[in-house]
Amino acid sequence: MQGKHLQGYAFLSPFLVLISIFYIAPAILTIVMSFSNLDGSFLWEFVGFENYGKIFKDPNTLLILRNTILYIFISMFIIVVLDLFIATLTTYFIKSDGWASFFKSIIMIPMITPSVVYSVLWIWYLDASDAGFINSVLRFFNKDFSSINWIAQYPFQVIILAQVVVSLAYGAIIFSSAIRSIPENQFKAAHVDGASEWEIVKTIIIPNIRPHIKFIIMWETLGLMTNYLNILLITNGGPLNRTEVWALSAYHKAFIDQQYGYGAAISVLLILVVFMIMLLWLFASRTRKESEE
Amino acid sequence: MAYQNLTHSERKKQNIAIAVMFVFIMPIVFMFIIFFSLAFIKDGSLTLENFSFVWGEMKLRDQTTIKSMLPALKNSMIFTFGVTSSEVVISMLAGYALSRLRFFGRKTIQTSLLVLRMFPTLLLLIAVLYVLMALHIVNTLKGVVLVALAFRLPGSTFIIKNFFDAIPRDIENSTLVDGCTRFSGFRQVIIYLVKPGIVSIAVFSFLSAWSNFILFNTLLFGNKTPVVATYIRALTRNEQMIAPYSVIAAMGIVYMIPVIIFFVITQKQLMEGNIGGGKGTA
Numbered sequence: 370m371q372g373k374h375l376q377g378y379a380f381l382s383p384f385l386v387l388i389s390i391f392y393i394a395p396a397i398l399t400i401v402m403s404f405s406n407l408d409g410s411f412l413w414e415f416v417g418f419e420n421y422g423k424i425f426k427d428p429n430t431l432l433i434l435r436n437t438i439l440y441i442f443i444s445m446f447i448i449v450v451l452d453l454f455i456a457t458l459t460t461y462f463i464k465s466d467g468w469a470s471f472f473k474s475i476i477m478i479p480m481i482t483p484s485v486v487y488s489v490l491w492i493w494y495l496d497a498s499d500a501g502f503i504n505s506v507l508r509f510f511n512k513d514f515s516s517i518n519w520i521a522q523y524p525f526q527v528i529i530l531a532q533v534v535v536s537l538a539y540g541a542i543i544f545s546s547a548i549r550s551i552p553e554n555q556f557k558a559a560h561v562d563g564a565s566e567w568e569i570v571k572t573i574i575i576p577n578i579r580p581h582i583k584f585i586i587m588w589e590t591l592g593l594m595t596n597y598l599n600i601l602l603i604t605n606g607g608p609l610n611r612t613e614v615w616a617l618s619a620y621h622k623a624f625i626d627q628q629y630g631y632g633a634a635i636s637v638l639l640i641l642v643v644f645m646i647m648l649l650w651l652f653a654s655r656t657r658k659e660s661e662e
Numbered sequence: 663m664a665y666q667n668l669t670h671s672e673r674k675k676q677n678i679a680i681a682v683m684f685v686f687i688m689p690i691v692f693m694f695i696i697f698f699s700l701a702f703i704k705d706g707s708l709t710l711e712n713f714s715f716v717w718g719e720m721k722l723r724d725q726t727t728i729k730s731m732l733p734a735l736k737n738s739m740i741f742t743f744g745v746t747s748s749e750v751v752i753s754m755l756a757g758y759a760l761s762r763l764r765f766f767g768r769k770t771i772q773t774s775l776l777v778l779r780m781f782p783t784l785l786l787l788i789a790v791l792y793v794l795m796a797l798h799i800v801n802t803l804k805g806v807v808l809v810a811l812a813f814r815l816p817g818s819t820f821i822i823k824n825f826f827d828a829i830p831r832d833i834e835n836s837t838l839v840d841g842c843t844r845f846s847g848f849r850q851v852i853i854y855l856v857k858p859g860i861v862s863i864a865v866f867s868f869l870s871a872w873s874n875f876i877l878f879n880t881l882l883f884g885n886k887t888p889v890v891a892t893y894i895r896a897l898t899r900n901e902q903m904i905a906p907y908s909v910i911a912a913m914g915i916v917y918m919i920p921v922i923i924f925f926v927i928t929q930k931q932l933m934e935g936n937i938g939g940g941k942g943t944a
Binding site: 373374398482623 | 668672675676678679680682683686687690691693694696697752753755756758759760763764765766768771776777778780781782783784785786787788789790791792793795797808809811812813815816819844869872873875876880890891894895898903906907910913914917918921925929
């Protein structure tokens, strides 16, 4: 019996060692750091809840909170609607596998493009100078058109658009395989009853893939909440904090201002929110399983 | 579904849907094609001059010099190979143990896997930097490989565990009866049965390791160990580009060649929908 336990841990040891040192330990350390004023000199000095107090006193906190909430909800809504649209078109209406996978591959291109390159693409697209694509197209049609600095004028819309385009593929593929597993005769019966295509989408497709929609909403919310990469690369939170979101501000405080303790405190608050969403999700999926049994 | 079995109205609807999708993807396609075609144009004529950063130093019009991309390419390859190969091996061992072996604490590890898989690793980077310092591997490629591995292991272990769960127990028992030990049975028989799982882990591991930026950006400093992502980023600040777009497009093409090759080969796996945390999740 003893040997059996050892065998299990022999297989697991590389996994457990890596996870404990570079995942679990940093998670605990983040919490400890958030109670200290650790900075570039790396001297530990514990200050209790001072960092958390500082967050509430910071005049920018309200703006950052507002940005984060708007960014998450607007992007998530657009992503889910477009995913449903793409999945329905490419799986239900387009029966040809060749066409369907062609469109899906195109949609996956932004996802597989390294973010460093992807961000340059947007910056070039919207550049205010003569090199900018949109501006030169507009000038081609209207000679008197004076260039617009799109990113400076509409930073929030730009980061939402860039994030939506990257995120489309994941949900579209999940929804599409979910739609494919709906029994064909449900659609046939509806056609015989003379249902319109809109009614079929509303009463057959959406109810059938409801669990997947819930999953994507949860997944995208967590992703949008914590992944600041595209914002960092396209606007870097600017101009004047107009696109600064919560996760990015933790990065800025820690790695730009070297206020590691303060950055950790901002992270801890976000991690708490993430945990609540995860618990809710686990709880909801557990009760769903039980009610199915 | 075969094309010819469609009724007249179904085919009409399919054509409309194809047209709508075309309009929908057009902006994305145009954006990529036009941007990358800039790489082949200099002073209005077709040329490969924009690619000269690959083999040597490159002088720009305003007399800035761009260093060769070769060291960065080499580092990126070492990093990607290190992460992908170790991730496949380690997650396979762990996934097998969690799926097949009975031992104390198995349930706890399984549950924590679920939480770790969704945990926002990007928020841990501040503390990770400190851990690397304490271990004296800060600002080394080795350190970043270990961090990237640890961040990705819960997801890939979870995926491969599901593949192991799907193998009938009888197959495994018969390897044991035939005189295999757990380990030799694992090596000689079981591995071949989870091949699709191995492929899908390898694909996502490769894509995320090759395109990773944030780990290098936060954990490597002083330009000691350039990788392709930080090499390109150094020339593309948010406010102004240091190199002209044509050169950056050329760099983007070089950077993306392996990604495109991998994408074309493994498209099927990517489309099955078991994407273990897409890009940016470090």
